[in-house]
Amino acid sequence: MKKGYKSLITLMGLPSSGKSTIARMLAKELTDKSGILTVVIGTDDIRKIIPSQLEEFDPDIEPIIKKLTLNNVQFCLNNNFIVINDDMNYYKSMRHELKQIAEETQAHFILIHIQISLETALEWNKKRGLPVPQEVIKRVYHRFDPPGDYKWDTPLVTIQSDKRSPEFAIKTILSKLLPIITSPFKPQVTSPPSKPGINEQIDKITRKMVADFAQTNKNPPLLKKISNFRIDYIKNLPNKEILIDELEKDFSQKLQEFVTRVKQAK
Amino acid sequence: MKKGYKSLITLMGLPSSGKSTIARMLAKELTDKSGILTVVIGTDDIRKIIPSQLEEFDPDIEPIIKKLTLNNVQFCLNNNFIVINDDMNYYKSMRHELKQIAEETQAHFILIHIQISLETALEWNKKRGLPVPQEVIKRVYHRFDPPGDYKWDTPLVTIQSDKRSPEFAIKTILSKLLPIITSPFKPQVTSPPSKPGINEQIDKITRKMVADFAQTNKNPPLLKKISNFRIDYIKNLPNKEILIDELEKDFSQKLQEFVTRVKQAK
Numbered sequence: 001m002k003k004g005y006k007s008l009i010t011l012m013g014l015p016s017s018g019k020s021t022i023a024r025m026l027a028k029e030l031t032d033k034s035g036i037l038t039v040v041i042g043t044d045d046i047r048k049i050i051p052s053q054l055e056e057f058d059p060d061i062e063p064i065i066k067k068l069t070l071n072n073v074q075f076c077l078n079n080n081f082i083v084i085n086d087d088m089n090y091y092k093s094m095r096h097e098l099k100q101i102a103e104e105t106q107a108h109f110i111l112i113h114i115q116i117s118l119e120t121a122l123e124w125n126k127k128r129g130l131p132v133p134q135e136v137i138k139r140v141y142h143r144f145d146p147p148g149d150y151k152w153d154t155p156l157v158t159i160q161s162d163k164r165s166p167e168f169a170i171k172t173i174l175s176k177l178l179p180i181i182t183s184p185f186k187p188q189v190t191s192p193p194s195k196p197g198i199n200e201q202i203d204k205i206t207r208k209m210v211a212d213f214a215q216t217n218k219n220p221p222l223l224k225k226i227s228n229f230r231i232d233y234i235k236n237l238p239n240k241e242i243l244i245d246e247l248e249k250d251f252s253q254k255l256q257e258f259v260t261r262v263k264q265a266k
Numbered sequence: 267m268k269k270g271y272k273s274l275i276t277l278m279g280l281p282s283s284g285k286s287t288i289a290r291m292l293a294k295e296l297t298d299k300s301g302i303l304t305v306v307i308g309t310d311d312i313r314k315i316i317p318s319q320l321e322e323f324d325p326d327i328e329p330i331i332k333k334l335t336l337n338n339v340q341f342c343l344n345n346n347f348i349v350i351n352d353d354m355n356y357y358k359s360m361r362h363e364l365k366q367i368a369e370e371t372q373a374h375f376i377l378i379h380i381q382i383s384l385e386t387a388l389e390w391n392k393k394r395g396l397p398v399p400q401e402v403i404k405r406v407y408h409r410f411d412p413p414g415d416y417k418w419d420t421p422l423v424t425i426q427s428d429k430r431s432p433e434f435a436i437k438t439i440l441s442k443l444l445p446i447i448t449s450p451f452k453p454q455v456t457s458p459p460s461k462p463g464i465n466e467q468i469d470k471i472t473r474k475m476v477a478d479f480a481q482t483n484k485n486p487p488l489l490k491k492i493s494n495f496r497i498d499y500i501k502n503l504p505n506k507e508i509l510i511d512e513l514e515k516d517f518s519q520k521l522q523e524f525v526t527r528v529k530q531a532k
Binding site: 024027028031032037038039040041045048049050051052055061064067068071072075076079 | 290293294297298303304305306307311314315316317318321327330333334337338341342345
């Protein structure tokens, strides 16, 4: 009855874009249609095994949850399942990590983009009773590395989940997916390691600079303000492509000005 | 802040005995008290990653879920967490498998028995809206291999969950547990591999005989009746200790009589 080959289907999209609904429906259809067990693995489910994390969110724990998630993806691919990764995957580096696991386990790597407008994501999140803070959705929206720079990073299907029903989405995805998962995996010429996307670079550089500043300035209320300042700074960057070389200088200067303003305001 | 050593805390008990409540509360307390991340891993949570299994239960999938669960236990121990295994572990062989993982990863192995009367388990299950069929609870009750035959298979604590509050249970468990998880692991003289418990042997022998019979008799309604007959047979075995040698002969004879009766009744 096995008519399919192991595959890693990687979803990408905002919180509240309907990823989990699509993931579950797709898993059921694929199990039925291909006869291959399809599992849905995502950090939101893995997080549940750490009770302390549900009561009081600790950002230091998240890398562990990520590691556990990837370990489960790898284990299931090694056991010849079809895996759907139900995560936001907003940075290119996150998608690349999954692509590498697919390559190592000789599985098809398939990217599916669940697209939704920021407004609708916020609205849907509200309707669901705000499982995610609205701020987080906005932040992820602004950090999203658009796909398409590489062949591997180009979605097989992009679903406008705010314009189409989940049933239509599943039909569209299946029609493109089935020909792939029913053909054997052929290793491709390995692509050179990709650079992190522009949003991730900006995030990392400014985050590091704030962390350096925090080393010598133990002042929690000020650091909280700086953390918000950094997020606003990123959101309001006018032209990300040009700025990357200048970024360190520019952010350092603006940060200094901001700190001076805060201190004078006292 | 790390004051503890990696440990595998293995729960055992009936469905609806309160294992999950105790597991979650204990995890939170241990994370707070030892500073070591404590995770709760159980097949019920792992099963959720396979959407088809939730809609239509397929017994052939269960060994995969078991394998995935054990893989997560192992991964978390290798990463120096404290792991609580929240499963029924009614066969000695299930407990032994976990004991071996603990040995391989050089983790403390600690067994905690959550005891409850069959009546209260059935009542609590009913109150929760029957997440588990009552039949399953009865079946697990009759199959339970009692612990205590080996040192490793002897619970550190036995909690009467129908007589004590979860808060009291946690207090009792912690007082015995903390001295162990705060001392380094010492490898013990390896115990000889244990035989499966008596209930598991009976289950396996009769299950195999029914499967052999099914090979040559493709008659689903009859096989369904035989499956129930087998369960009743096990439940009503008068003296399990004596019967094990005679079992194959006895069950074969009773099975033949049963099949004849069913066929005549038509």
